[in-house]
Amino acid sequence: MNSESDLILKVDNLQTQFHLSRRVVKAVNGVSFQMKRGRTLGVVGESGCGKSVTAHSIVQLLPKMGRIVDGSITYYSSNGAVELSKLKRNGSEMRAIRGKEIGMIFQDPMASLNPVFTIGHQIAENITQHEKISRAAAMERAVEMLTMLGIPQASTRIKDYPHQFSGGMKQRAMIALAMVCNPKLLIADEPTTALDVTIQAQILELMKEMQHKYGTSIILITHNMGIVADMADDIAVMYMGRIVEFGTVRQVLGSPRHPYTRALLQSVPVLGIAKGERLKTIRGSTPDPSDMPEGCEFAPRCDFATKQCKTVPADTDLGGGHRVRCWNCMGGLTT
Amino acid sequence: MVTKAVKSSLALRNWEKLRRNKLAMIGFCIVAFMILCAVCAPLLTPYSPTDIDLGSRIKPPSLSHPLGTDKLGRDVLSRLLYGARVSILIGLSGALGGAVIGTIIGCISGYFGGWFDKVMLRVSEIFMTFPQIILVLILVVYFGQGLMNLIFIFSISGWPGTYRLVRGKFFSLREENYVEACRAYGIGELSIMFRHILPNTFSPVIVTVTLSTAGYILAESGLSFLGLGVPSGIPTWGNIINSAKAIDVISNNPWLWLPPGLAISLFVLGVNFFGDGLRDVLDPNQ
Numbered sequence: 139m140n141s142e143s144d145l146i147l148k149v150d151n152l153q154t155q156f157h158l159s160r161r162v163v164k165a166v167n168g169v170s171f172q173m174k175r176g177r178t179l180g181v182v183g184e185s186g187c188g189k190s191v192t193a194h195s196i197v198q199l200l201p202k203m204g205r206i207v208d209g210s211i212t213y214y215s216s217n218g219a220v221e222l223s224k225l226k227r228n229g230s231e232m233r234a235i236r237g238k239e240i241g242m243i244f245q246d247p248m249a250s251l252n253p254v255f256t257i258g259h260q261i262a263e264n265i266t267q268h269e270k271i272s273r274a275a276a277m278e279r280a281v282e283m284l285t286m287l288g289i290p291q292a293s294t295r296i297k298d299y300p301h302q303f304s305g306g307m308k309q310r311a312m313i314a315l316a317m318v319c320n321p322k323l324l325i326a327d328e329p330t331t332a333l334d335v336t337i338q339a340q341i342l343e344l345m346k347e348m349q350h351k352y353g354t355s356i357i358l359i360t361h362n363m364g365i366v367a368d369m370a371d372d373i374a375v376m377y378m379g380r381i382v383e384f385g386t387v388r389q390v391l392g393s394p395r396h397p398y399t400r401a402l403l404q405s406v407p408v409l410g411i412a413k414g415e416r417l418k419t420i421r422g423s424t425p426d427p428s429d430m431p432e433g434c435e436f437a438p439r440c441d442f443a444t445k446q447c448k449t450v451p452a453d454t455d456l457g458g459g460h461r462v463r464c465w466n467c468m469g470g471l472t473t
Numbered sequence: 474m475v476t477k478a479v480k481s482s483l484a485l486r487n488w489e490k491l492r493r494n495k496l497a498m499i500g501f502c503i504v505a506f507m508i509l510c511a512v513c514a515p516l517l518t519p520y521s522p523t524d525i526d527l528g529s530r531i532k533p534p535s536l537s538h539p540l541g542t543d544k545l546g547r548d549v550l551s552r553l554l555y556g557a558r559v560s561i562l563i564g565l566s567g568a569l570g571g572a573v574i575g576t577i578i579g580c581i582s583g584y585f586g587g588w589f590d591k592v593m594l595r596v597s598e599i600f601m602t603f604p605q606i607i608l609v610l611i612l613v614v615y616f617g618q619g620l621m622n623l624i625f626i627f628s629i630s631g632w633p634g635t636y637r638l639v640r641g642k643f644f645s646l647r648e649e650n651y652v653e654a655c656r657a658y659g660i661g662e663l664s665i666m667f668r669h670i671l672p673n674t675f676s677p678v679i680v681t682v683t684l685s686t687a688g689y690i691l692a693e694s695g696l697s698f699l700g701l702g703v704p705s706g707i708p709t710w711g712n713i714i715n716s717a718k719a720i721d722v723i724s725n726n727p728w729l730w731l732p733p734g735l736a737i738s739l740f741v742l743g744v745n746f747f748g749d750g751l752r753d754v755l756d757p758n759q
Binding site: 197199228232233234235236237238241242244246249250251252253254255263264267268312315316 | 649650651653654655656657658659660661662669672673
C-alpha cells in the first residue's frame with residue numbers, strides 16, 4: 139500500500155522494559171506503527187501508558203534502567219534505512235541522528251533550557267554540533283529562526299538568558315532549537331501542556347507552519363483530544379504500553395471502535411453539551427504495569443468486557459489502515 | 474567571542490547585586506586594598522624585606538621606619554608588604570588548587586556515578602576523618618617545608634569539600650530537563666558534563682574558594698609560627714609573627730607582632746565578608 143520511499147519511520151513490535159531493583163516494568167509492549175513523510179501522528183493516552191517511552195525509545199533516550207528488549211525501529215533517512223534500535227545508545231551515529239535528523243520538543247520549556255547560557259548560545263550550539271559552520275554564521279541562523287517563530291527583535295533577544303523569556307517565548311525558542319537543523323522528524327512530547335490556552339494555539343499554529351515549510355513529519359504526544367483532532371493526520375491510542383487503536387483522524391475520532399477510545403472521547407467536555415449532563419469517567423484506574431491483568435489489559439475497566447476478553451486480543455484490521463486491538467470491535471458497541 | 478560577551482554580562486548583573494551588599498563591599502575594599510598594597514610594595518617602601526641592618530635593631534616606629542625594625546634590623550613595613558604577597562599567594566593557590574582537583578573529580582564522580590564514585594567518596598571520607606591541620610602537619614613532615622610544597626599540600630588536603638559539593642550538585646543537575654534536551658540534540662557526554670552542567674555549579678565553588686582562601690592564610694600563619702610552614706628566610710605574615718614569639722618581645726616590642734597579626738585578621742575578615750556576600754548574590758535560593 140505504501141511505497142517504502144514514502145516512509146520515514148517504521149516501528150515494529152517495540153518492547154521497552156524498565157529493570158528496577160526487584161521487578162520489571164513493561165512500559166512499551168509490542169508497539170508497531172509506520173509513519174509517512176510530512177504527516178503528523180498523534181499519540182494519545184492516559185499518563186503512564188507508554189507514550190513518552192515509545193518516543194524516547196526511538197531516539198534511545200531512555201534512563202539507565204530502561205532498555206529496548208525486542209523489536210526494531212527503522213528510520214529512513216535520505217541516505218537509506220537506519221535501524222535505530224541497533225545503534226549504540228550514545229554512539230556517534232546515534233548522536234548524529236539526534237538533533238539533526240530527529241528533533242525533539244519537550245514538555246516543560248522552563249526547565250529545558252540551560253539557565254546559564256543565552257538563548258542564542260544554545261541554539262547556535264545545536265547548529266555547530268551538526269554542521270561545519272562558524273559561530274557567527276550559526277548565530278545568524280539562530281536569529282533568522284527566532285524571527286521566523288515570531289520573536290520580536292530577535293537579534294537582541296538572542297543575547298537574553300532563559301529567565302528573561304516568557305513561557306511561550308521559551309517554547310518558541312525550544313522549537314527553534316529543535317528545528318534549526320531542519321530535522322526530517324520532529325518528536326513533540328506534550329509541547330503545550332505547560333502553556334496557557336492562547337499560547338497553546340499559537341505554538342501549535344507555528345508547528346503546523348514549520349511543517350508546511352520544511353515537510354517535517356511530527357510525532358505529537360499529548361493527552362489532549364482537541365489538539366490531536368486539530369493537528370494530527372493519524373492517531374495512535376495507547377493503553378498500558380500497547381496501541382489499542384490506530385488509524386486516520388477521521389477513522390479514529392469519527393468512528394472509534396475500541397471501548398477505551400470511546401471512553402476517552404466521552405470524557406472530553408465539548409461545547410453544546412446538554413445542561414446538567416455529566417461527563418463520563420473511565421471507572422477504576424490503570425493497573426500496575428508490573429502486575430497486568432490476564433488477557434486484555436483494559437477488560438477490568440471496560441463496560442463491554444466478555445469472557446473472550448480473558449484471552450489476549452489480536453489486532454483486527456478494519457481496512458484503510460484502521461486497526462483495533464479488541465475482540466468486540468466488529469460488534470455494535472452501543473451504550 | 475560570543476561566550477566572552479555572555480559571561481561578562483552575567484558577571485555584570487551579579488556585580489550590580491553585590492554592590493548593594495554593604496558588608497560584602499567593605500570586605501571587597503579591604504581585600505582589594507591589601508592586595509594592591511602587596512603588589513605595589515616596592516613603591517611603598519624603600520627597604521628590602523630581607524636586608525639586615527644590625528645598626529638599627531628593634532627600633533620603635535619612626536619616620537624612616539613607619540612600623541619600626543625587628544631583631545635583625547629589617548624594616549617591619551616592607552616585611553609586612555612583601556609577606557602579604559607570599560601569604561595571599563599561598564592562600565589563594567591552595568584554595569584554587571583544591572577547588573580544581575575537587576571539581577574535576579566531583580564532575581566525573583557525580584555524572585557517571587558507578588564504581589569511580591564509590592571509590593572517590595570513600596577516599597574523600599578518609600581525608601575528612603582527619604582534622605585538616607593534623608593532615609597538613611603529617612604532609613609537611615613528609616614532603617618537607619617550602620612554598621610550593623605548602624601550596625601542594627593545601628591543594629591535596631582541601632579537595633574533599635569541593636568534591637562533595639560538586640558531586641552533590643551534579644547528582645541533582647544531571648536529572649534536569651535541559652541535560653536530557655542536550656542529549657536529544659546529539660551533544661556528547663563530555664561536552665554535557667563539562668560545558669553544560671559544570672557552569673551551573675560554579676557559584677558555590679567560587680564561594681568556597683574565597684572562604685577557604687581565608688582558612689589557608691590562617692593555616693599558613695599557624696604553620697609558619699610553628700616553624701613548619703614556609704622556610705623562615707621568606708617573609709610571610711606567619712614568619713613575621715614567628716620571629717616575635719619571645720615573651721619580652723610580646724610585652725616590650727608590640728610593633729613586631731601587632732601589624733602582621735592585624736594584617737592577618739583584617740584580610741581574613743575581609744575575605745569572609747566578601748565570600749558571604751558573594752554567596753548571597755550567587756545563591757538563587759536566598
